[in-house]
Amino acid sequence: MRIPIRMISIATTFFWMFLIVFLVSAVYSVKDVRFDFGEPQIGLTSDNKILFSLPITIDNKGYYNIGCFNVTTEILDHEGFMITRASTFIPVIEKGGQVMATHNVTININDLQNSQDYLFNDTELELREMVGLKLAEVIPVQASTNVSMPWGAPLYNFTLGEIEYAGFNGTHMTATIPMSFENHASFDFTGNIQIQMYNSTNTLVSEGQTTIETPQHVPYSGYIELNVPIIGITENGHLEVYFLTPLFEFGPLVIPYD
Structure with missing residues (x-):
């Protein structure tokens, strides 16, 4: 059966209209999604590593689910050597739902001891933060930033x-x-x-x-x-x-x- 070109054109137009409306509404719904990062906590793990804990609350009051939410932290020394890397992944945040999680990053101070700077002198570490998610579990969104983190020497x-x-x-x-x-x-x-x-x-x-x-x-x-x-x-x-x-x-x- 042959489908008239005009019918295909109409169907294509409706498809693109639907896609545009979906994309606009998905992006617009972001305004109703709230990300709350709590006060970082510092402690020690059972195997005597430094533990940075960051509470995260995601309140999704948008029109669609959010999928594949991921927070990744990388900490590097002043020469660009990666000291540690940690990720926190949340598969789905349903519309109208709220999710609370804790993003943990550990540092083994023995990885720093090759340089006396970290033990005897205050210095800085480079902190790379990367956040990714999928709006409506379809549209990927990513953001990243680099900041300097002060390091206080214990000695x-x-x-x-x-x-x-x-x-x-x-x-x-x-x-x-x-x-x-x-x-x-x-x-x-x-x-x-x-x-x-x-x-x-x-x-x-x-x-x-x-x-x-x-x-x-x-x-x-x-x-x-x-x-x-x-x-x-x-x-x-x-x-x-x-x-x-x-x-x-x-x-x-x-x-x-x-």
């Missing part, structure tokens, strides 16, 4: 002061080493700091450690005492510092003394 301005010696007994002296830093991180610094003392002949003459608990954004000032044999004391040498925490291990940090 900012770490300093060892001048060593002071005091008599201990006939063969040893007590060496008191002042120690200070500021915890600029968004997490508490809890762990052990170990110091090994070497004299001018590169001989290990003493070692010791202290346990530290410093809340976030709080300075620390204290000291560590070492028992040093008198025959091993020289005018100069160096100290090797090791940091042992549930979140990371770092060392040695070599600091000369004289």
Whole structure:
């Protein structure tokens, strides 16, 4: 059976009119979709990774369902190396419905320890955010943005002061080493700091450690005492510092003394 060209033309016209109306109404319905991003929370996971949690509420009062809602976060260092990547996917948000979800991103601080900048100096990380969805489960929409995220060093301005010696007994002296830093991180610094003392002949003459608990954004000032044999004391040498925490291990940090 042959269909007249005029009938095909009319059918095509109606199809395009329907498609245009559908697209316009689908796009227009976006005004009735509300995305609410709550206040980010920072904590620790059970395996001692830093956890960023972002509450998301999607209130779809539009005319159509929303499909394939996806939020992806990438965190990169200042050289462009990807530190972590995380995604949250919601298959369908029905019209008239509300969905609440939590977008979680974890950072293993050991991935940062190769650069002393992240432990001892405040710096910035690059944050890439990508959001995608399908209006009426058909029309894809995507958006992305790059922002800088400040990183606070847990051992900012770490300093060892001048060593002071005091008599201990006939063969040893007590060496008191002042120690200070500021915890600029968004997490508490809890762990052990170990110091090994070497004299001018590169001989290990003493070692010791202290346990530290410093809340976030709080300075620390204290000291560590070492028992040093008198025959091993020289005018100069160096100290090797090791940091042992549930979140990371770092060392040695070599600091000369004289």
